[in-house]
Amino acid sequence: MAINTENVSVEISKTSKIDSVDFSNLNFGREFTDHMFVCDFVDGEWQTPKVMPYQAMSYEPSARVFHYGQAVFEGMKAYKDDNGKVFLFRPKQNFDRINKSAQRLAMPAFPENYFFEGLETLLKLDNEWIKPGMGNSLYLRPFIIATEPAISASPANTYRFMIICSPAKAYYNAPVRVLVAEEYSRSADGGVGFAKAAGNYAAQFYPTSLAQEKGFQQVIWTDASTHTYLEEAGTMNVFFRINDTLITAPTSDRILDGVTRKSIVQLAEDLGIKCEVRKIKVDEIKTAAKDGSLKEIFGAGTAAVISPISAFEHKNELFDIPVSEDSYAKLFKQTLLNIQHNVSEDKHGWRYEVK
Amino acid sequence: MAINTENVSVEISKTSKIDSVDFSNLNFGREFTDHMFVCDFVDGEWQTPKVMPYQAMSYEPSARVFHYGQAVFEGMKAYKDDNGKVFLFRPKQNFDRINKSAQRLAMPAFPENYFFEGLETLLKLDNEWIKPGMGNSLYLRPFIIATEPAISASPANTYRFMIICSPAKAYYNAPVRVLVAEEYSRSADGGVGFAKAAGNYAAQFYPTSLAQEKGFQQVIWTDASTHTYLEEAGTMNVFFRINDTLITAPTSDRILDGVTRKSIVQLAEDLGIKCEVRKIKVDEIKTAAKDGSLKEIFGAGTAAVISPISAFEHKNELFDIPVSEDSYAKLFKQTLLNIQHNVSEDKHGWRYEVK
Known part of the structure; x- marks a missing residue:
């Protein structure tokens, strides 16, 4: 792979941490590769992007991100096939979405050529960190933070765009149990729920920790x-x-337009599985759980891939869902992984080879 | 004033920036004093607090605050009377509230003795930055950020509590024009609107910038x-x-329990002004604006103090509100400033002297 340094300044790390990492025993998001991508927005312009050794950086205590949560991010993965070829999965979707998130948080759009050149340069330098084999991937975290050192409650004038990379297995490695929210909320109509805005996540930590005390990993x-x-x-x-129909909620200004979600909707069509995108009442699912027509629930996301849900609780009623060997979750997961790892045909052009 | 260093480690700055600051021409939140207060949460405990020279600090790119907005803050002010005595205004309210905000964001509570000893040590060292005179103050910004270098979407294990100080005049120096929100929202029932959570602020920037393009400084x-x-x-x-009745919305899980707000409700009672704390329909205010019974609208907050609102727009109807010399806004502002600057009696014990 050639390093294209037309637009990107590159400083190669003198040492590598790779030998200190146990790739068979990864804790999500704790180990990072040898390099990172950094690009600053100053004087109304994104400056020359840099790929440099992964390192801590210095911030003023008044940097706006610390006070007003002006920060957005993305989650992507790079995969390696058995011939050592490296692929991204629908990366344009993530590029478009980080700029949609940024706009909602009054942040400047990041240029497409910088995004792809930075990302590809990074992946070439840290190529050894991408391990082949189903379920292995390099998790990529692009993010933008407001760096201006001034605490007036208004959009910043300076920003930093970064990409850091962390070798990963799937986020959840066993079926998860979920609590259906009755009191706490994730987002409002007219709010920022559709964006990957930093503050959306911290807001979920406390209600999720209450759910965890009751034995559930996540909240729906x-x-x-x-x-x-x-x-x-x-x-x-x-x-x-x-029964045999898949249902998922429509995206809205409260619900993230997930890349895995939209890929499953397409794959369902390809596989001849009926998939309804419509509003779903909690009561409908409870009734279906009671009469036995609820066959599966699963979550879908870049970090989680596809994660079967084995139980849900609502208003102190607990419903167990048998996780079957013959599940849609398993079918979609395998279909997706086969595309991502260059094992199967890619009829929609979702693979993006990093050459 | 004596520096109590029983619990606080102190490193005094060798130089001062104070002579470079034009105190008659301050831009809110851009100039900071010579010192700051820092206390780290590690291994389940808040470590020895430090007062040290104001400076940039180093953070890993994976620090959780950059990704998930796990950050809360407070706004307070220190005032100096004509005899050089320094006062805070109801600081226990801010201390209690930062911990309430922290709890909602799954962050550890900060100890009361560290908060007050740190704050007072800082104010003693930076005493010269607090200028006497009505309208002058030192704005104090306590905040807590999640520092753990790991991007799993869960509460961090390490945090940093800081206080930085910025000399200030009132945030708005002229009456403001506001747009009443029709589409965008600030917070949801069951969300974090009541907390001073970082993400609440970034979420407002874009709708506010749209309002600003239409000639309004703020959104209601x-x-x-x-x-x-x-x-x-x-x-x-x-x-x-x-007419002569003051109305303000009740606090809820969507609305911040403002210290200035609750002080005004009390002062109204003291001054014999009828004040109703109840839900207010937009239509009620529009009707009152049309029939002439709407006499005033004003905002109240620590940074803004009391800020008259001279116009509001809703559904493309613009309502001008004459800002009178004989306003409640003016009366409350003067009454508050007199208490804060040790000019009038303090019957509720709101002043807190820093000795």
Whole structure:
């Protein structure tokens, strides 16, 4: 692979941490590769992007990100096939979405050529960190933070765009149990729920920790106004299977337009599985759980991939969902992984080879 | 003033920036004093607090605050009277509230003795930065950020509490024009609107910038479900005067429990002004504006102090409100400033002298 340094300044790390990492025993998001991508927005312009050794950087205590949460991010993965070729999965979707998130938080759009050249340069330098084999990937975290050292409550004039990379397995390695939200909310109509805005995540930590005390790993959020409609799980969109029909909530200004979610909707069509994108009442799912027509629930997201949900609780009623060997979750996961790892045909052009 | 270093480690700055600051021409939140207060949470405990020279600090790119907005803050002010005595205004309210905000964001509570000893040590060292005279103050910004270098979407294990100080005049120096929100929202029922959570602020920047393009400085937020009730202005709580009655929205999980707000409610009682704390429909205020019974609108907050509102727009109807010399806004502002600057009696014990 050639390093294209037309637009990107490159400083190669003198040492590598790779030998200190146990790739068979990864803790999500704790180990980072040898390099990172950094680009600053100053005087109304994104400056020359840099790929440099991964390192801590210095920030003023008044940097706006610390005070007003003006920060957005993306989650992507790079995969390696058995011939050592490296692929991204629908990266344009992530590029478009980080700029959509940025716009909602009054941050400047990041240029497409910088995004792809920076990302590809980084992946070439840290190529050894991408391990082949199903389920292995390099998790990529682009993010933008407001760096201006001034605490007036208004959009910053300076920003930093970065990409850091962390070798990863799937986020959840066993079926998860979820609590359906009755009191707490993730987002409001007219708010920032559709954006990957930093503050959306911290807001979920406390209600999620309450759920965890009750033995659930995650919360499925409901609409803030009535708590009667199922929305998303914060780190995943959610799919319900009633008999042989798949159902997922429509995206809105409260619900993230997940790349895995939209890929599953397409794959369902390809596989001849009926998939309804519509509002789903909590009561509909409870009734289906009671009469046995609820066959599956699963979450879908870049970090989580596809994560079967084995139980949900709502208003102190607990419903166990048998996780079957013959599940849609398993079928979609395998279909997606086969595309991502260059094992199967890519009829929609979702693979993006890093050459 | 004696420096109490029982619990606080102190490193005094060798130089001072104070002579470079034009105190008659301050831009809010851009100049900071010579020292700052820093205390780290590590291994389940807040470590020895430090007062040290104001400086940039180093953070890993994976520090959780950059990704998930796990950050809360407070706004307070220190005042100096003509005899050089330094006062805080109801600081226990801010201390209690930062811990309430922290709890909602799954962050550890900060100890009361560290908060007050740190703050007082800082104010003693930077005493010269607090200028006497009505309208002058030193704005104090306590904040807590998640520092753990790991991007799993869960509460951090390490945090940093800081206080930085910025000499200030009032945030708005002229009456402001506001747009009443019809589409965008600030917070959801069951969300974090009541907390001074970092992400609440970034979420307002874009809708506020749209309002600014139309000639309004601020947005008055309405309830996310129906957009029919008036809530708060994001940097201020809001009061409406219909004839001689003052009305303000009740606090809730969407609305910040402002210290200035609750002080005004008390002062109204002291001054024999009728003050109703109840839900307020946008339509009620529009009707009152049309029939002439709407006499005033003003915002109230620590940074803004009391800020008269001279116009509001809703559904393309613009209402000008004459700002009179004989206003409640002026009366409350003077009454508050007199208490804060040790000019008048302090019957509720709101002043806190830094000795």
